[in-house]
Each structure stands twice: as structure tokens, then as C-alpha cells.
Amino acid sequence: MDSQILTITIAIAALGAVLLVVIVLIARRGRRADAAATAQTTQLAQATEALARSQGEISGRLQALSENMVVSQATLNKTVEERLDAVSNRMGQSLQASAAKTAEGMGALQTRLAVIDQAQKNITELSSQVVSLQDILSNKQARGAFGQIQLNDLVIAALPPAAYAFEFTLSNRRRVDCLILLPNPPGPIGVDAKFPLEGYQALRAAIDEPARKAARRAFATDLLKHVGDIADRYIVPGETADSALMFVPSEAVYAEIHANFFDVLEKSYRAKVWIVSPTTLMATLHTVRAVLKDARMQEQAHLIQREVQLLLRDVGRLRKRTSNLEAHFARANADVREILISADKVVKRGEAIEDVQVADARPEGQAVPGLSRGRASDGATTGREDGDSPPLLSLDDLAAANRE
Numbered sequence: 001m002d003s004q005i006l007t008i009t010i011a012i013a014a015l016g017a018v019l020l021v022v023i024v025l026i027a028r029r030g031r032r033a034d035a036a037a038t039a040q041t042t043q044l045a046q047a048t049e050a051l052a053r054s055q056g057e058i059s060g061r062l063q064a065l066s067e068n069m070v071v072s073q074a075t076l077n078k079t080v081e082e083r084l085d086a087v088s089n090r091m092g093q094s095l096q097a098s099a100a101k102t103a104e105g106m107g108a109l110q111t112r113l114a115v116i117d118q119a120q121k122n123i124t125e126l127s128s129q130v131v132s133l134q135d136i137l138s139n140k141q142a143r144g145a146f147g148q149i150q151l152n153d154l155v156i157a158a159l160p161p162a163a164y165a166f167e168f169t170l171s172n173r174r175r176v177d178c179l180i181l182l183p184n185p186p187g188p189i190g191v192d193a194k195f196p197l198e199g200y201q202a203l204r205a206a207i208d209e210p211a212r213k214a215a216r217r218a219f220a221t222d223l224l225k226h227v228g229d230i231a232d233r234y235i236v237p238g239e240t241a242d243s244a245l246m247f248v249p250s251e252a253v254y255a256e257i258h259a260n261f262f263d264v265l266e267k268s269y270r271a272k273v274w275i276v277s278p279t280t281l282m283a284t285l286h287t288v289r290a291v292l293k294d295a296r297m298q299e300q301a302h303l304i305q306r307e308v309q310l311l312l313r314d315v316g317r318l319r320k321r322t323s324n325l326e327a328h329f330a331r332a333n334a335d336v337r338e339i340l341i342s343a344d345k346v347v348k349r350g351e352a353i354e355d356v357q358v359a360d361a362r363p364e365g366q367a368v369p370g371l372s373r374g375r376a377s378d379g380a381t382t383g384r385e386d387g388d389s390p391p392l393l394s395l396d397d398l399a400a401a402n403r404e
Contacts, residue, residue: 197253
């Protein structure tokens with residue numbers, strides 16, 4: 001709006017300048033043509049007057065326009081202020097919500113960082129344990145002790161204490177890691193722990209075919225040596241069973257043997273040395289436990305038979321005593337029946353006596369039927385009408401009631 005006012009002002013100034021130039025030209029030409037000048041002066045005066053009126057109208061319009069601009073500016077400022085306030089409120093709310101979410105996220109992040117720190121500590125401890133385990137497995141004696149401890153834990157968890165013996169010395173002066181005490185047949189079975197870890201690691205570390213073949217050959221040689229040692233040392237005819245167990249305390253080594261060394265397995269079968277892992281040994285020990293339980297049941301069979309005989313004897317005695325009790329109940333029932341019969345007799349006698357007493361208590365002068373040792377006389381009334389007293393009993397009736 002300010003630029004429009006400035007443009008109109010410049011236009012008016014230019015028009016005024018043009019009018020002055022025209023006046024100057026008319027004045028110069030006035031000398032030559034006064035009449036024409038006078039007419040032109042009149043026209044110029046009229047034009048000047050019209051220009052003045054136009055300038056007044058323009059000034060009024062400019063003033064109205066200025067007032068409208070002031071009102072519009074005030075309305076615009078108010079609208080802008082209201083919108084700025086709304087934007088400020090929304091920005092404040094958004095900032096508060098963002099701050100709350102940020103705080104919540106920071107709390108969750110701190111919790112996760114604490115969990116990560118704990119996990120890092122656990123990983124560090126596990127790494128140290130893995131390093132210590134590697135140190136243990138790198139030493140042959142420590143590796144053998146590791147396998148023997150694992151064997152002992154499995155046997156203790158699966159069998160009763162009387163079913164095994166650790167570090168048992170046989171008659172050939174060989175000490176087996178564990179001897180499972182099974183009855184004959186098959187007899188005690190020796191279990192020896194072997195851990196051919198070096199050959200297995202060399203086999204896993206082989207990068208080409210020649211190295212792999214050499215590692216396979218060395219690994220098979222170690223396995224067959226262990227199988228031969230167990231067969232020679234821990235299978236004693238007449239003392240142990242004709243087979244033994246070779247415990248490999250690693251499922252990975254056991255899986256490698258069964259997957260790629262069939263010739264070693266066949267030779268171990270022929271030598272009657274069964275290669276087992278922790279899982280298969282646990283299954284074997286559960287089978288041994290069932291065999292031991294069955295053997296103990298057979299050993300105690302005569303005791304069971306004796307207990308059954310005693311039980312049958314007790315049952316016979318109980319039946320006899322039950323029969324006696326039944327006889328007592330039958331006798332008691334008979335006695336109760338006899339008592340009821342006697343009670344009925346007493347009741348009948350009492351009723352007869354009561355009838356006699358009633359008959360004796362009749363008023364004097366009342367007709368009393370004649371009594372005789374037989375039935376009532378011909379003149380006696382044998383029947384009665386409704387409302388009469390019941391008939392009196394005769395002596396024969398009383399005698400008959402006594403006999404009953």
C-alpha cells in the first residue's frame with residue numbers, strides 16, 4: 001500500500017511540472033498571439049481547476065486508503081499475534097511431549113545399557129572360563145580327569161551306590177575308572193574314559209585334502225589304540241563281563257566317530273568295546289538300573305513266596321473266624337426269636353388274666369354265664385350285639401392259653 005501512495009504522489013508531481021512547462025510556453029507565445037494565449041490561458045485555468053479537483057479527490061481517497069490500511073494493519077497484527085500465540089502453545093506442548101519422550105527413551109536406554117554391561121560382564125567371565133577350559137583340555141592329564149569326573153557324575157546320578165565302584169583294581173592289577181557291578185551273566189562291566197581331543201582338533205583344522213587324510217589316519221590310530229588298551233586291560237575272563245565301555249566325554253567327537261569312522265566302529269565291535277557318549281551312557285545306565293532291579297527281585301523271590309504263604313495262612317484264619325462269627329450271629333438270631341415267642345406268650349397270659357379280673361368285678365345280681373370245664377352251657381350267650389361287653393373266657397380257654 002505504501003508503494004501505491006508513493007506512485008500516485010510522483011504522478012501528481014510530474015503532472016504539475018508538465019503544467020508549469022505548458023504555462024511557460026504559453027507565456028512565451030503570448031507575445032505573438034495574445035488572443036490565442038488568452039484562450040489557452042482560460043483552458044489552462046480550467047485544466048488547472050480540474051487538476052486541483054482531481055488532486056483533492058485523490059487526497060481524499062489516499063486518506064481513506066490510509067485509514068483502511070491502518071485498520072487492516074491492526075487486524076493483521078491481531079491475527080498474527082493470535083496465530084503466534086497458538087503456534088507458541090503448540091510448540092510448547094510439542095516440546096514438553098518431546099522432552100517427556102526423550103526422558104523416557106533415556107531411561108530405557110540406561111536400563112538397556114545396564115543390561116548390556118551385565119551381559120558384558122557375563123561374557124567376560126565366560127571368556128575367562130572358556131580360556132580356563134581350553135587350558136584344562138590342552139593338558140592330557142587334566143583332560144583325563146575332566147572325562148573321569150563327568151563319568152562319575154553320570155554314574156552317581158543314574159545308579160544306586162551299591163551298583164558301581166570307582167577306581168576299582170582288577171585281578172590283573174589294572175585300575176578301571178568305573179566298574180558297574182552287574183550280576184552273572186553278564187557280570188561286572190568296566191567303563192574307562194578316553195578323550196582323543198588332539199586328533200579331533202587336528203582333523204577339524206585341516207585345510208586341504210592331504211592334511212585331512214593325515215589327520216583322519218592319526219585320529220583313527222588313536223581310537224584303535226584306546227580300544228585295544230580297554231580290551232586288553234579291562235576284560236578279564238571269569239571276573240568281568242566279556243565286553244567293556246569306552247566313554248568319550250564329548251558329543252562332537254562321538255558324532256564324528258559315528259559319522260566318518262565306520263572301520264573303527266567295526267573293529268571296536270569285534271573287540272567287544274562299545275564306544276559311548278554322555279547321552280548314550282545315560283541311556284545305558286538306565287538299562288543297567290532296570291537289570292539290577294530285576295536281578296534283585298529274582299534274588300528276593302523266595303522271600304516273596306514266603307510272605308505270600310504267610311498271607312494265605314492269615315487269609316484262611318480270617319475266613320475261619322468269620323465263619324465262627326456268622327454262627328454266633330445265627331445263634332443270636334435264634335435266641336432273639338425264642339425271646340419274642342416267650343414275650344408273646346406272656347402278653348397273651350396277661351390279657352387272659354386281665355379279662356378274668358374284669359369278669360370278677362361285675363355288679364352283684366348281674367347275670368353271669370355258667371362256668372364249667374367244658375364249653376359254655378346251652379343257656380350262655382355266645383354272641384353279642386354292638387355295644388355289649390366282650391365275651392368272658394372259660395376255664396378251658398385259659399387252660400389252652402397256658403398250654404400255648
